[in-house]
Amino acid sequence: MAASSLEILKSVYGYDAFRGPQARIVGHVIDGNNAFVLMPTGGGKSLCYQIPAIARPGMGLVVSPLLALMADQVAALRQAGIRAAALNSDLSPDERRDLWRAIATGALDLLYIAPETLLRPDVLDRLDGVKLSLIAIDEAHCLSQWGHDFRPSYRQLDAVVARFADTPRMALTATADEPTRAEILSHLGIAEIDAFIAGFDRPNIRYAIEEKDNPRAQLKDFLRRHEDESGIVYCLSKRKTEETAEWLRGEGHDALAYHAGMDKAAREANQRRFQHGEAVIMVATIAFGMGIDKPDVRFVVHIDLPGSIEAYYQETGRAGRDGLAADTLMLYGHDDIALRGRFIEESDAPEQRKRMERQKLDALLGLAETAGCRRQVLLSYFGDRCEPCGNCDTCAEPPTLFDGTIAAQKALSCIYRTGERFGQAYIADVLLGVGNERIAGFGHDRISTFGIGTEHDNRTWRAILRQLIALRLIDVDLAGHGGLSIAPAGRDFLRDKPTLMLRAPRPPRARRGKVARSAVQSAVSEADRALFTALRQKRLEIARAQNVPPYVIFHDRTLLELAAARPASRSEMAGVPGVGEAKLDRYGPAFLSVIAEHA
Template sequence: MLPDPIHILKTVYGYDAFRGRQAEIVRHVMAGNNAFVLMPTGGGKSLCYQIPALARPGMGLVVSPLIALMADQVAALRQAGVRAAALNSDLPGEERRALWRDIRGGTLDLLYVAPETLLKPDVVDRLATVPLSLIAIDEAHCLSQWGHDFRPSYRQLDALVARFPDTPRMALTATADTPTRAEILAHLNIAESDAFIADFDRPNIRYAIQEKDNPRAQLKRFLMDHEGESGIVYCLSKRRTEETAAWLCAQGYDALAYHGGMDKAAREANQARFQHGEAIIMVATIAFGMGIDKPDVRFVAHIDLPGSIEAYYQETGRAGRDGLPADALMLYGMEDIALRTRFIEESEAPDQRKRMERQKLDSLLGLTETAGCRRQALLSYFGDRCQPCGNCDTCAEPPHLFDGTIAAQKALSCIYRTGERFGQAYVVDVLVGAEDERIASFGHDRLSTYGIGKEHDKRTWRAILRQLIALRLVDVDLSGHGGLSIAEDGRDFLRDKATLMLRVPAAPRPARGKLAHRQASTALPEADRDLFQALREKRMEIARLQNVPPYVIFHDRTLIELAAARPASRADMAAVAGVGEAKLTRYGPAFLAVIAEHGKGLRA
């Protein structure tokens, strides 16, 4: 008879109850069934395969894409008393030989391996001689050509179906649209009846999207609410990544850069500093972040338009994995739309792929331009629903709309009469009647559209043009010069004389709006915050001695509960969520001593 999963959950991980569909999935896999698990970041996907692996006979095999990610997962499991290890290309010879001895000897509960390593013939052959409890493929969206992070090595994992036909297979991901889900199921031969789709909502994340005005000033205002906290800033280019990290350092922040063009050692050193630190900002391209386990990331900012809604959801999902309040900010402008469109059109992808990418970009632009709840628009993309959330910028400050029909007609007419070859700034200058030598040299100051738009300022006209581009009424020259032209839909609009409602551009936002940021520590009464900080300091001291990230000792949520409950004994501490038996034995005395000392200080 297999062990009770609730007993494993409590004794190993320190939790009394499963969340959402975890219990259903765990029991399904423990019974020997396959499973496809789609669950948001922070939803507890790892427990869905770790507990069945601990309960079933044999070793659990986990396919994971990144060495750094595997190292974090193994470190966290070992802290909880689980016998875990990682097999990867960086492992020195003697350590690799020792690991294989452990594998053959049956002394491991979980083995993490990268797909490239796993698919080597000698590795597969050797693992075929070992009893396996299950095979879990994490970040399974990498298998799909329609996914936002396709990796060819993942595509080859379907070979495991024939090689291990009697071993339960699990595919797990935090984000996958309908085509991606279908492809994962087909390649891994997992039935629709074995699919578990969880609620996509991350209610602790506050979403905000702003038009680019002054990106650095906007980012700085945003960061004023996150002093002393860790976060990620995503940029589109390597150069912008390095320049933004340097600028943040000059502003007094502890910021690091991360992109694919960096030296591998420097990249890994920066990632380690981010994982081990508590107030570090990582400025990165999308090369950074897959599967990041750091639970105390309190914000994610995109200062350039992300690639798709899936990418945005995955990247923002790296904030607030511990369930505590977190913020997501996206900045975007016309140049971003043009660049993303150019990436699609100039790629060597087949036409079907390009059509899919255009549709994904359209969906993302719909999210940026919505006048309704951001969360509703985001979740609807994945076929999920929610009520207006009250925790996004459009819920806090609903945007004003105006009848933009005449304004759109004027803009399109100006684009046409100037020859459909000039960029946004030039068109705006003609519309407002700016005195400019270039305009005069082309004779455009004598056009009927010169000065026709003086009822709006330049900022409003830029917002109008941006919306016309997002609505596919205006095209942008893909050669890179940024010239505007009237799209086919724009010509239909002029011909049909349809009514068009547009958003009034929002004024630059103050650092703190109607929804003030809620720091993790504010989940505690003020009287408990000093103790919370003392517990954090003790956690950091222990983590540094062991050279592990602080969160593998205890999450902030556990420290908050310790500060509130103030346990006086091992039995009291065992009742706190996140304190399993191994951690209670290893760390109980140190943290109980901090709590006791703090109590003495209060009585004194």
């Protein structure tokens, strides 16, 4: 008799109960139905297709976008005793022949495959004769033209759906607003009744956004809270990625660079180092990260403004996949806004697409400038909601608002009287009455707006100008040198003079001294700390011997449970969450020995 889904969950994965909607989704697909699954990163999406693939007759086919992601998932599944493999271009002819033999003889539970490989006629022809338990399309937002990571090969997967019309199909993603969700359902022929929307909240992630002041000093201060932890630092350009990684290495961090301009072998080697390491910082462009399966990423930093709220949500979502506390920081300034705007206007996209991208940028700026709970703004973008979270910077330290109506009028007037061609720093100097040769040379020390803004300091005027740009009252010369001009909405504002509330900049934060223990170390009691450290060392030793990432042996959360429970026998260890039968057979003696040594 086939094992039930709960029996598989316990025996293979080591868990006694499903989380959230997992049980409903798994049962729905086991019964032969299609499913669209939207679940936050770390919410357990993979179990939603892995368990039905094991429970149903045949082989589960999983479409995944990246070779590195497939390799990690296959390694983790094999550790748990699941018969899994990946069909990709890296296989030798002998390996490919052996894999097809295993597929033909029913020796696989799950086969991972890239869309480009799956769409090859010879591959589809060979799969025609294979009994498929289901087809799961991971990272399904890639097929939507409105998604932030559209990939043409994903659009062609409807041909696969049509070819295997009687096979249950699943589309899974962590990032999809309403237009993107509708397009996925329509394109893959999945009914609305088969959609499972689990929400977007990641309560273990702390969100923080700061004005870009001194990025390296701000990053250095942030990293004091994350010594000996893995994290990702996102940069907008390849050059900044390289320079930031080099600077971090000079500061004593194990930092690597990753961007599309690197040699493929070097890029893959760095990704492997990050996946296998326990305190590695990856400095990367957006080329890095989709589907990163590393559960112990403790922080994500954006040194530059990301492209959209979807991109921000997905990139920050790579932190804290294990459910333990994680930290994020985004830095941005008016130059970032101008650069993102220029990317949109200079693209070859049709006007409809540009209009959508402008709206997405406006939504992201609204998140950056909000005085309310950031999590509420973030979730509302996706049609979700929450109470004020208490776990973001604006909840912890609510910003001060002030009536900025007069300040905005002064700023716009100054931009007009200086000819609508000077940048932020120059306008602030004129408003403050700074006497320098450049201002005198243009005669702007004699205009009516010279020195009319001394009630605010330079830092406050920068914040005011940045917010006026975000509110579309000021335009930035995208093709030139960042000159400011009055936008149509700014002219309306000068005419109508509505009340405008602005955020006062936070006072500069004093640089911290050495900060407390990391999130993981804080989660373990003083009495269990030495044992937890020893368990991590044993895990690392085993992982290196097998050349696999440490987390495919056991997650940090499982090690925390082992350190707290201190099982003394195989049966006691079997009751610890995350310890399935295959891992108990393989690793039980080694970890029980470490626990006994610390008795």
